[in-house]
Amino acid sequence: DGGITQSPKYLFRKEGQNVTLSCEQNLNHDAMYWYRQDPGQGLRLIYYSQIVNDFQKGDIAEGYSVSREKKESFPLTVTSAQKNPTAFYLCASSMGGRIYEQYFGPGTRLTVT
């Protein structure tokens, strides 16, 4: 089955620790995205990548970092510099080109205490 996987579903960390969220897709999509969702709010774009070894900052990139060494993988690191990291994180991918509909993973709920 083709799709996007995110792991783990729930993640707990202590304040001051970096944490990396996994996102893998086997859809052969060129583009991948990371969003943050807070209660009662829409999605805010953190980073996106249109092609391997290239990525761009989204609207709220501060305190986050990404890498795109493989087409299938787009891990997100939440660093200790992120002031309010507790949120629901969603990864998505799309074919790229002029077809931009996005396919989403199930999300990772990160709680930092």
Next chain:
Amino acid sequence: GEDVEQSLFLSVREGDSSVINCTYTDSSSTYLYWYKQEPGAGLQLLTYIFSNMDMKQDQRLTVLLNKKDKHLSLRIADTQTGDSAIYFCAESDNAGKSTFGDGTTLTVKP
């Protein structure tokens, strides 16, 4: 920057039609989308419309686009309790970057 706005809540009776509205500001939007999110899950693409179209129908879903007013709507016919979810409107520009609205929570009462 680009902005997408939706009303936050809609409540309907089972069997009625639901209409969820959205306005956007980016006149260069190429595609506009409707996504559905169930509790604790990711978003699922429901349908999309290219910006040079004014209507698209897909089974119980009808999308209307008024490009002049930058207004998009999603009509769900014969709404069922399983349609209860959060519905997001989104637009993408020529660079493939999408902007999402805050979502409309649809509640379907039996």
